[in-house]
Amino acid sequence: MTNLFANRVLNNDTSDLNEVFKNSANPGNISFAGGFPDPQFFPKADLEQAYRDAIEDDGQGIFQYSSTQGLPALRQKIANRMADHADVHVSADNVLLTQGGQQAIDLVAKLLLNHGDAMAIEGPTYMGALAAFDTYEPTYYEIPVDDDGMNIQQLQRTLQAHPEIKLIYTIPDFHNPTGTTMSSERRKALVDLANQYDVIILEDSPYRDLRYSGHSVPSIKHYDTEGRVIFISSFSKILSPALRTGWMVADDDIMKELVNLKSASDVQSPNITLAAINTYLDHHDIDTHIATISNAYRTKRDAMLSALDRYFPKNVHYTRPAGGFFIWVTLPTGVDAKELLNDVVIPEAHVAYVPSACQFASRQVKNGFRLNFTNLDETTITRGIKQLGAILQPARLMTAPTDKLAVQF
Amino acid sequence: MTNLFANRVLNNDTSDLNEVFKNSANPGNISFAGGFPDPQFFPKADLEQAYRDAIEDDGQGIFQYSSTQGLPALRQKIANRMADHADVHVSADNVLLTQGGQQAIDLVAKLLLNHGDAMAIEGPTYMGALAAFDTYEPTYYEIPVDDDGMNIQQLQRTLQAHPEIKLIYTIPDFHNPTGTTMSSERRKALVDLANQYDVIILEDSPYRDLRYSGHSVPSIKHYDTEGRVIFISSFSKILSPALRTGWMVADDDIMKELVNLKSASDVQSPNITLAAINTYLDHHDIDTHIATISNAYRTKRDAMLSALDRYFPKNVHYTRPAGGFFIWVTLPTGVDAKELLNDVVIPEAHVAYVPSACQFASRQVKNGFRLNFTNLDETTITRGIKQLGAILQPARLMTAPTDKLAVQF
DSSP states (O other), X not given: OGGGSOHHHHTOOOHHHHHHHHHHHOTTSEEOOSOOOOGGGSOHHHXXXXXXXXXXXXXXXXXSOOOSSOOHHHHHHHHHHHHHXXXXXXXXXXXXXXXXXXXXXXXXXXXXXXXXXXXXXXXXXXXXXXXXXXXXXXXEEEEEEETTEEOHHHXXXXXXXXXXEEEEEEOOSSOTTTOOOOOHHHHHHHHHHHHHHXXXXXXXXXXXXXXXXXXXXXXXXXXXXXXXXXXEEESTTTTOGGGOOEEEEOOHHHHHHXXXXXXXXXXXXXXXXHHHHHHHHHHSOHHHHHHHHHHHHHHHHHHHHHHHHHHSOTTSEEOOOSBSSEEEEEOOTTOOHHHHIIIIIIIIIOEEOEESGGGSTTSOOOSEEEEEOSSSOHHHHHHHHXXXXXXTSGGGOOOOSOOTTOOOO | OGGGSOHHHHTXXXXXXXXXXXXXXXXXXXXXXXXXXXXXXXXXXXXXXXHHHHHHHHGGGGGSOOOSSOOHHHHHHHHHHHHHHHOOOOOGGGEEEESHHHHHHHHHHHHHOOTTOEEEEEESOOHHHHHHHHTTOOEEEEEEEETTEEOHHHHHHHHHHOTTEEEEEEOOSSOTTTOOOOOHHHHHHXXXXXXXXXXXXXXXXXXXXXXXXXXXOOOXXXXXXXXXEXXXXXXXXXXXXXXXXXXXXXXXXXXXXXXHHHHHHHSSOOHHHHHHHHHHHHHSOHHXXXXXXXXXXHHHHHHHHHHHHHHSOTTOEEOOOSBSSEEEEEOOTTOOHHHHIIIIIIIIIOEEOEESGGGSTTSOOOSEEEEEOSSSOHHHHHHHHHHHHHHTXXXXXXXXXXXXXXXXX
16 A cells, blocks of 8 residues: 555655654663653643633533634733743734644645745754654755854855745754754844745744743844744643644734644644633743743753763763753764664663754764753763763774764854 | 745635635524534533543643554544444554544545645535645545445546546545435445555545434445555544544554654644543443434434425425435526525525535535534524525526536435
């Protein structure tokens, strides 16, 4: 039957990712692979009460079909939050509720990408975004990321060389997987380039509210002068991923088509869930909750950075993120992090990470990996990094002299 | 910015549908347009308790990321139900939980359809399926429907003429929009044709359990000999559409790719909702609930058929469905049901229906419309049909002598 599958399926090898998460699920390993929140902070009692209150307040009607765009009261709260937390001033009509941030990415790809259409994407980037974009079979142009986010000079050269690029995908806040944040200068320059080259920017910002040090910068959408920026965020990291509720903010022309595409994809999001989130927000200050989890994640991040400082050799580089979920590690050029994982790290150190190749559109950069620090306690983090550090000592690493595709850190 | 949209968006005119539902939402009109369950039967107290019990029983873990395929216990219950209610024997591994039946349709389109790929589709068909398929830009071959379902002779001729067809989409049980059910002989013949011409069948069956007269027939999947049939159903019509939970059943090779595509589309369905449905099914006999709503819908169907018999002129044909949500009306050839709706029916009769054109892939058949009978009480149904019947009297209908594209009833 596989002869009938579409090219997007036949050409898509997901075996790498499946392997990563199989390893990560083995309880004998310390897994830094997933991107999971710490479950102890999910506000169970408050959410249970919110479901109950929402059903009691709305009655039978809560179980009926409702609007594709999603519960107006919740969209209004998100519009207010966009003003307070991202310096973006929009109405509830410019907010669409989605099945997590993932569906929002899928909808933007559906909106813009014909087979072969060109887009710019950070390298590395969120592997789930690659999975979503891959199904629309775009032509990728990879832009490196450094400590100030996407390299804007490289982006400019790429846009000049490829004026057919329609879309730039970026994760500006506590980037997945590197943890770095785009500077406000680059955000403004990015919008200027999008205006100049007639491109849409997809700003994916699920970690924006999880800052552990330094000061917030405005969203890219804040600098938008021509309605070219689509902003995505989600309740997954700040409340619960099992709610599967994200949101996107876009200007009218784009929003109209996104709503139609959402309707064609799944009609609408579950109204009961949206009403429960709305009720939760009515009765609780989510920023107090976010402060609680941010404090805990700061401690975890600091534990991981301390362990990295102590146990990792000097020729291994790692980022020092000011927020989010991830630290990115760069091995000496020539080391293949996936081979290392399967041949040595899992069998000997009993630790799992996400190797770099599946986090690049090119799949060609092999000497890096992603570490998550939010889902383990500090003792386990320290033990895991110590075990991993022992493997990464120079004498144990097979390196080759050059690797043109090395990570840019 | 619209110059950047993909062809699937630029070529897609959704204004018809938007207009239909705008009219339908006007409280001054009696709307037979939507496909809504009667909200009075949503088991509010039981579902409220199910959410509470699910959260209490599962604890913090219910709020975490979970599996893409969906809660194993619920998939097992659905596998059992498939055996009892559709004569299909599969394991929980062959069940995928989706965001309503709509996402299941979208995932099958994503699995199979490159731009321009050929598929066979009933005419008329579910307009939401057209919206989903349209975004993959297939080449449609339309197969007429009669009182025994899809015309299999016509399908055979089409498959012979177009061996490139990869997919047949059918709604065999209480078809949306005609209400007719495919005979068991045709189901078997359909599978034989799919085997002969190497085609996948998508069996979309959200109304299967809502039978008001006659006897159940096995699902098409029951006759599947080569793993060519993908079966879809949903809790939307038998429990609540706001749960946004459907399921699909497919053999291993197909299921593996559907799970990957679901992951790329929205990662997974909301685990809290799935756990609540699972808990509801643990504590309640859903077939007792289905019997309650079926009794109510039988009465509504009979009220609509009685009113049609009484108030509609003899040159207007309508179906007599044995279950489901809809009755299909065929006007004399030459009458444009959409013009009639906007020019006369809404302004004078204050009634809304869904005109035929947007329910055909060709958009060319204009002399029919769909009526829903589940969401209004019998008195309102009778009044609405009386008001509509007055408009449809021969003296008021402008007819043309021939219409080659007329509905096949």
